[in-house]
Amino acid sequence: MPGTVIAIEIGETYSRVGAPVNSSMEVFVIDGQRQIPNYVAYTDHGMLVGQEAKDQAQINPKNTIFGVRRIIGRRFSTGPSLQSDIDSLPYDVVIQGDKPIIKVHINGQDKFITPEEAQAEVLKKLNTAANEYYGQEVRSTIVTVPAYFDDNQRQATKDAGVIAGLNILRLVNEPTAAAIAHKIDRRECTSWDCEEFIVVYNLGEKHVDITVSSIEMGVFEIMGTANDRSIGGRKYEDSLLDYVAGEFQKSSNVDLETNSGAFESLKEKVGKAEETLSANTSATIEFEGMSLSITPDRLQSLHKSIFDQSVKHLEAVLKEAKLQETNISHVIITGNTTQVAKMQPFLEAFLDDKEFHSVVPSDQAVLRGAAMQAEIFMGDAGSDWVGAFDVSVLSLGIETNGGLFKTLIRRNTVMPKRSVVNVTTINGNQSKIVLNIFQGERPFVASNKLYGTFNITNLPPRPAGELIVEITFDLDANGILSVIARELESGKKIVFESSYQPQLGHDDIDNIIMDAETHAEADGKKRAAINENFLGEDRDEFGIVVALREGERPRGWYWDEDLGVAYMK
Secondary structure (H helix, E strand, C coil), rough: CCEEEEEEEECCHHHHEEEECCCCCCCEECCCCCCCCCCCEEEECEEEEEEHHHCCCCCCCHHHECCHHHHHCCCCCCCCCHHHHCCCCCCCCEEEECCCEEEEEEECCCECCCHHHHHHHHHHHHHHHHHHHHCCCCEEEEEEEECCHHHHHHHHHHHHHHCCCCCCEEEHHHHHHHHCCCCCCHHCCCCCCEEEEEEEECCCCCCCEEEEEEEEEEEEEEEEEECCCCCCCHHHHHHHHHHHHHHHHHCCCCCCCCHHHHHHHHHHHHHHHHHHHCCCCEEEEECCCCCEEEEEEHHHHHHHHHHHHHHHHHHHHHHCCCCHHEEEECCCCECCCCHHHHHHHHHHHHCCCEEEEEECCCCCCCHHHHHHHHHHEEEECCCCCCCCEEEECCCEEEEEEHHHEEEEEECCCEEEEEEEEEEEECCCCCEEEEEEEEEEECEEEEHCEEEEEEEECCCCCCCCCCEEEEEEEEEEECCCCCEEECCCCCCEEEEEEEEECCCCCCCHHHHHHHHHHHCCHHHHHHHHHHHHCCCCCCCCCCCCCCCCCCCCCCCCCCCECCCECCCCC
C-alpha cells in the first residue's frame, strides 16, 4: 500500500486538495481558503503562487502565468486551436520543438518555463497544505483531469507531478470522479441490461464542459465531450452587471471602461439589487442621476440567454454519443454552488424527468470522487467495493503477415492492461526494428488508424532470427500507452524513438466501430483468402499463421508466444 493518499482537483481557474477522512472528505485550507487560484507569478524578488500570484496579474501581466491547463501537453502540429488559446493569454508563449514554452522576463533576463513546470508550482503548494495537515510528507495522490485530455496532456500532467515531487497513482476523468462521488457506480443492477447513461454538466468559472458517459457494472466509458470557454459561471454572475452597465452607458456621459471608480460603485449597487430580487418582485438601481428597475423575470431571461448558448453543446454531445435525451438516466452538475444555482433550473427544464444528483454539493463532487479513489488505494474503502474503472475505447494491435491486424489490447478492456509481444530480426546483423502500432476494429492494418511508430535502434549484431526483443505494451489506468523494449538474452532495456499520431475524436472512434461492423462479412472473406495461402501451417487463436515451412521468412512476421518463433521485417 502507498500509505496516505491525497486527492487533487486541478481546475481551469482554481485547484484544491483533500483526503478521505472518517468515511468523508477533508478539504485542506491554504492561505485561509479551501482553494487556490491557478496562478504563478515571477518577480525580480522571487516566485509567487496562488492568490499572491493572482494579485500580480494587473501590475505584472507578462510574468503572471495562468490558464496553463489550456496549453499543457499540447502540440502545434496536432492542435489547430492551440494558437488561438495562446492568443487569449497576456503573457508570451513561444514554440520550442513543437511545444508551447512560456517566456517571462525577470532580473533583466528572459526565462523559459514549460507548462509542466508552472503546473508543478501549483501542485507543490497544494502538497504543502497536505503535509501540514498530516504533519509529515505525503507524496501519493489521485489527480483529476478533463475527460477530453489526450495522451500527451495526461502524460504532461503526470510529468508536472513528478517535478512537484508527487507520485500520481491515477488520473481520474472529472466526470467519472463526479459520478463516483454520487455512488452511481455502486447502484444495484436489477435488470439484464445494467448500462446507464450520465450527463455531467461542469459549470466552470470561465468555461462549460459537458460529458456523456455510460456506466455498467462499475465500468465507465466516456461517450462524448464538449467545452466552451466563451461562457461559464462568471458570465451568470456578471450578467446583470453587464446589462445594467449597458443600459446606463446609453444615456450617461460616464465612461465605465475608463472610470474604475464609477464602475466599482455601479457593481456594488447591482450586487445589492440582486440580493433584493431574491425576496422581492423588483429592485431599483440609482446611478448618476438615472434610475433603472429590475424584475426577477428580467434576471431570469438574462440567465436563460446564457444557458441557451450551452444547449447546442449538449445536443452535439448527445448526437456524438448516438443517444437521445430519453436515454439519459442521471444528471450531475459540478461547479461553484452560487453560479450553478443560477443555471440549474434551465437544465432541469431541458432534461426533465431525469434524476438530478445533489447529495454532494456541486463544488465538491469532483474532489470527493478523487478522494474516494484515494481511499481505495489506502485500502480503506471496504470490501464491498473495488472501485470504478475506465475502459479502452479502441483495440490496439500490430501488423502481422499479409497485413493482418493482431489485437494486443481489445476495445472495452478495463484499464490498466498489459500485453507482451516478442519480435526478432530477419536479416543478419540487423540494427533496427520498426514497429507500427495501429488502433481500430478491422482485421487489416490498412483499414485501421496508425497510433504510433517505434524505432528500436542500435541492436547488437546477431545472425538473423537469433536476437529476440520482448516488447511490453502497458495501457495504464489513465489511458496512457507506454512501450518498453528489452533484449531477452541479456535482459537489457533498449532505448528507442517513438512518434505518435494525433488523438482520435469521439466521432472518429464511432466511425471506426461502425465501419468494422459494416465490412465484417467482406473482411472475413478476405482474411480467409489470405489464410488459404498458408494451408497446412498452424494458426494462433486469431486465425493468423504462426508457423512456416522451414526456410520461409515472410516480411512483417511477428513472434507467437505459444510457439516461440518470430520473424520481422
